[in-house]
Amino acid sequence: MGGMTWGISFATHEDGIVDASNGRIVNASLAEYHVPVNADVGVLDVSVIGIPDLKFNPVGSRGIGEIGITGTAAAIANAIYNATGKRIRQYPITPDKLLAS
Amino acid sequence: MKYQVEQPSSLVDINHLALAEVRQTEGGGISIGAMARNSDVANHPLVRTNYPLLSQALLSGASPQLRNMASTGGNLMQRTRCYYFNDVSFAACNKRNPGSGCAALEGYNRIHAILGQTDKGSNSGETCIATHPSDMCVAMAALQAKVEVEGRGGKRIIPFAEFHRLPGSDPSRDTTLREGELITAVTLPSDGRDDLGH
Numbered sequence: 001m002g003g004m005t006w007g008i009s010f011a012t013h014e015d016g017i018v019d020a021s022n023g024r025i026v027n028a029s030l031a032e033y034h035v036p037v038n039a040d041v042g043v044l045d046v047s048v049i050g051i052p053d054l055k056f057n058p059v060g061s062r063g064i065g066e067i068g069i070t071g072t073a074a075a076i077a078n079a080i081y082n083a084t085g086k087r088i089r090q091y092p093i094t095p096d097k098l099l100a101s
Numbered sequence: 102m103k104y105q106v107e108q109p110s111s112l113v114d115i116n117h118l119a120l121a122e123v124r125q126t127e128g129g130g131i132s133i134g135a136m137a138r139n140s141d142v143a144n145h146p147l148v149r150t151n152y153p154l155l156s157q158a159l160l161s162g163a164s165p166q167l168r169n170m171a172s173t174g175g176n177l178m179q180r181t182r183c184y185y186f187n188d189v190s191f192a193a194c195n196k197r198n199p200g201s202g203c204a205a206l207e208g209y210n211r212i213h214a215i216l217g218q219t220d221k222g223s224n225s226g227e228t229c230i231a232t233h234p235s236d237m238c239v240a241m242a243a244l245q246a247k248v249e250v251e252g253r254g255g256k257r258i259i260p261f262a263e264f265h266r267l268p269g270s271d272p273s274r275d276t277t278l279r280e281g282e283l284i285t286a287v288t289l290p291s292d293g294r295d296d297l298g299h
Contacts, residue, residue, distance in 0.1 A: 017209045022191070026184040026209050096211065 001046050003068020009036045010069055011076035012092050104187050106197055120174075120285055123147060129291030132249075135174030135284045139237065140165065142173060152289060158240035174284035176237050177248065177264065181275045183213060183231040193223065195272040200226035219268040229272030233265055246289050252282030261287075 013034040019026045027033045052060025073091065081087050086101045102108070120134040123145045131147050142148055143159035163171065185191045185204040193202035205213060206223040210230060218230040238261075246261040259277060266277055278284070 019191075019204075019208050021204065021208060024188060024190055026188070028184075028188075032184060 001044055003064065003066060004044050004046075004072045005036060005041055006066070007069045007072020008041060008076065010073040010091055012036075012094070013040070015092050105189055106187060115283070126288060126291075130289045132286050132288045133173050134286050135172060137173045139163070139168040139171040139173070139176060143168065152240075152244060154244060155237070155240045155289070158236045162236035173237075173287055176235050177241075177284060177287070178276070178278075179234055181229075181231050181233045181265065181268075184209075186231060195226055195229050195268075196231060196275075197273075199271070199273040202226070203228040203230065205230055217267045219270075219272065227268065227270050227272065229268035231268075231272075233275075238265070241287060241289075244289050246287050248284060249286040249288060250278060250282045251285050252279060254279070254282075256285075 013036055015027070016033065017026050018024070049062075053062045054060045056062060077088065077091075077093060080093055080098070084098060086098055088097050088101060090097070116136070118136060120136040121138070121141070122132075122134045123137050123142060124132055125147060126132050131151070133142055133148075139159050139162070143156045149156050159168065162168070180186065180196070182196065183205050185208060186194050186196050189197070191204040192198070193204040195201060195203055202224045204223070206220065206228055212232070213230040214232045219227050220230060221228050242261050244261075248259045248261060248264045250257055250259060264276055264278070266274060
């Protein structure tokens with residue numbers, strides 16, 4: 001679930017912006033560097049596979065962690081292409097990039 | 102002050118002033134004290150019932166912790182600013198350092214002003230493309246609020262739309278408040294309140 005949430009963030013929110021004149025990060029606070037809140041995420045469907053991995057840990061849980069981010073960001077980019085016909089090749093995909101393409 | 106943009110030699114604590122009241126005015130509008138906290142205003146029955154636009158605008162800004170501390174007068178007095186104002190490592194900012202130019206004009210300015218800005222080139226002392234950060238002020242302007250201020254010259258009332266000024270030839274000045282004046286309250290008229298929302 002965390003991986004999917006950060007995938008949404010990767011695809012549509014997060015952008016560390018470096019000023020070209022002196023190399024400073026210009027949006028170095030959470031007021032300007034946006035991450036998703038509940039209203040951005042909506043409903044996530046998390047499937048439990050029901051096959052514990054007891055070698056990994058006593059609880060049997062499996063962690064794929066950040067691998068979940070990769071697929072989610074790509075899936076959102078594909079969904080935007082599917083919906084608009086516009087292939088944006090630079091994250092985050094924001095309305096101004098869609099308007100300009 | 103946290104970013105060392107402002108380095109005042111002295112500060113006056115106005116927290117003890119009795120200006121936190123939200124009350125009905127004789128004309129059927131409301132008066133919001135300058136020290137009324139954003140949370141208290143947003144959740145006040147008179148505001149929720151009569152001015153949902155204001156309540157919604159307040160609740161869309163900042164976080165609960167900030168809204169619990171942020172005051173009505175303080176919200177108005179936020180600097181019109183951008184990241185280049187906040188980061189003192191950028192030498193050019195006409196708002197922070199009058200006459201120094203504008204680093205934002207040739208920098209990253211995706212969220213900067215389209216209307217009301219001054220663009221005379223990045224080296225001009227008049228250029229400024231920053232926006233005011235307040236959600237509350239947008240609602241106040243739409244509701245045709247009035248700002249009550251008091252100073253050595255006595256009391257006066259400033260129509261909300263005239264309180265914040267455009268950069269014009271002096272981007273370092275954000276408001277029409279005169280030296281020594283303090284905001285005491287913001288009043289909202291009764292007309293047009295109904296069930297406006299956004």
